[in-house]
Amino acid sequence: MPIREATAADWPSIWPFWHRVVAAGETYTWDPDTSEEDARRLWTDPAKRVFVTEDETGAVVASGYLTPNYGGPAAGIANAGFMVDPDRAGRGIGRALAEHVLAEAKADGYRGMVFNAVVETNPAVRLWTSLGFTVLGTVPEAFAHPRHGLVGLHVMYRAL
Numbered sequence: 535m536p537i538r539e540a541t542a543a544d545w546p547s548i549w550p551f552w553h554r555v556v557a558a559g560e561t562y563t564w565d566p567d568t569s570e571e572d573a574r575r576l577w578t579d580p581a582k583r584v585f586v587t588e589d590e591t592g593a594v595v596a597s598g599y600l601t602p603n604y605g606g607p608a609a610g611i612a613n614a615g616f617m618v619d620p621d622r623a624g625r626g627i628g629r630a631l632a633e634h635v636l637a638e639a640k641a642d643g644y645r646g647m648v649f650n651a652v653v654e655t656n657p658a659v660r661l662w663t664s665l666g667f668t669v670l671g672t673v674p675e676a677f678a679h680p681r682h683g684l685v686g687l688h689v690m691y692r693a694l
Contacts, residue, residue: 540586548617556573560653583638587618587627595619596616596622645694649691653685654672654688667692671689
């Protein structure tokens with residue numbers, strides 16, 4: 535499945551699944567009512583390298599970004615975000631995109647990657663641990679999950 539750097543023309547394909555994932559309120563700390571304009575600014579900030587995954591027809595089915603997590607002397611630690619169209623979940627798309635972004639981060643000279651707020655009930659926690667991330671700590675009851683109530687937010691890290 536092709537993975538490439540996104541262009542501005544990809545946003546109309548990213549927005550429908552971005553909105554669906556964030557509006558569900560289960561995996562991201564962004565406001566479920568985020569407008570399309572604000573979402574585009576969040577996801578495609580110029581400091582980020584944005585990627586898309588295409589299916590066999592060329593349709594965009596996932597997106598991810600890579601960015602420095604900190605600045606200055608700590609700029610060697612990356613951060614990333616990932617979204618897969620929920621209709622395409624469970625097909626290995628997220629893993630392929632994550633492996634690609636991790637390789638890009640290493641090639642860009644990052645020494646490690648941190649996720650600042652992984653909802654502990656997010657099924658992606660299994661993916662991140664299988665890719666070598668560890669939970670450094672959990673902020674208890676930090677996230678109001680629509681089905682599970684108050685759940686923790688993990689801080690996860692992996693050396694590159």
